[in-house]
Amino acid sequence: MIASLRAELVKVLRPRVLIVTAVTTAVFAVGSAAIVLLSADPAGARPSDRGVTVASLSEAGGGTEVFTTAVSFAGTFLFVVFVGVVAVEFSRGTFRTMLLYQPRRLRLLAGKMSALLVFTAAVLAAAEALTWVVAKLLAPSQDVATGTWVSASALGDALADYGSVLFWVGGYALLGMTVAVLVRSVPIALAIGIAWAGPFEHLLQDAWNPAQRFFPGLLLEAFVAGGTSEVSASRAFVTATAYIVLGATIAATTFARRDITA
């Protein structure tokens, strides 16, 4: 598995990829911090599950709340990225090539996903830090107090927010991998991924609010938002974990047994 992880990192840790990732992260940090701060409700309680207020941003965890709020809107995008990254290995025939060098299939898949998650974790950490810095610079213009942003409590909140986002991303990654392994075709996998994580679950949620308790994408969103009126964060965590474990098991079993003919 370590060899598979290292091989995947050879692909990822190239100057071109790192530059694109760094630029994207910087744009995301600046853009999302600005949008979240500008859209913060100046008074009163939270306007919605994912909304933020000047009051909430002025608390110790306000600096990283900007990050979690902003990143939670990128769920569909991240899901689609992971679907594409795995499915393209089938459609290009590169899984066939990789299996000639690492025939232990579960180690290959686990190493690949681990590498992608390690890279994603590093990018998220950088994004969180950068978003915090940008938010701190912009906060005075929106009357957000940042006095408690640098404190032990703020650090605890930052770590908790980071863990939540990491779980959320990991969940989408493993569910995306499951779709990709089952479908193997990039366009079909992307179509399913976009339709499911985008319109399907959210339209269903609009029509039937309890959908948040049952559907994996909505559960992940509910968890990273710290719970909703329909489902608590802990229940969302447990149910989403069950989906993730089930999906990973299905993907692993399928990948281990299926002929590689492309």
Added chain:
Amino acid sequence: MSGPAGNGRPAAVITNGLSKRYGRLLAVDALSLEVPAGVVAGFIGPNGAGKTTTMAMLLGLVDPTAGSGAVLGASLDEPASYLGRVGALIEAPAFWPGLSGLENLRVVATLGGHDASRIPELLELVGLGARGSDRFGRYSFGMKQRLGIAAALLGDPEQLVLDEPTNGLDPAGINEMRQFIRAVADGNRTVLVSSHILSELEQVCDWLIVIDEGSLLYQGPAEAFLGRVPVVLALAPEHLDDLDRLAALVRAGGHEPRQKDDELIVPVEEHDARAVAAALNKAANERGMVLAELHLRRPSLESQYLAAIGAEP
């Protein structure tokens, strides 16, 4: 499982009743093969004969429906126990288009635990030394094929499995590939190579496996396969009217000619083919017949192969 093969050498590849079924299609039908260690074995058969599926089963990519086998003495059930000693290129070379040739080799070397310091040397070997830093997506198909060969050689393997390695190569590239296969085999490697360009296999293979519709038609030394059809003399008189007289003359010499179009085909033993040709030429001349054609035809792999699969040569 790695007992002696047909030529007395240990078998590098052995299969017993290996079969693969896809729904109603029996792609490989109870194939029992033995490839001796150290030979260049040509794997031939028409499109859809089951060559690639067989190779995929040997490489652990496809699970056999029935049967068993071993590669380098290790069971097909445990591809991880032998794939580190096998280099392979199967179907089209598949790499990451955004990575350079060098980076692609680094990825698979890391994955297989192979020495990455050999990469520049291997790129030189396959003629990509100057293009190693170019992106794979910009390579021609022939260059991709060469990179696939370099990747197959990364672990300095005991055995190579090459599926149509001359695909996409120009004539010079095909010639290089032929020399390359000979060169790597001289190092006591076993090479199992499939190709649809039979003349290429004829020049490099000392062992042949012929399959059709998933079943084995022949396996054994290439010479024995080529010797299954006799050498023939082809004769054609200057005037077609003389064809019957010429046939009678051949029969009088103790040979049985067969007419094909405007010529007579006379099976002969290779060791006295020149003497027979000279005698027939002289006899025809004495009877006032001029031979417009008189030449020796040795059986080609293609003619043998077509005869083996029941097609008209």
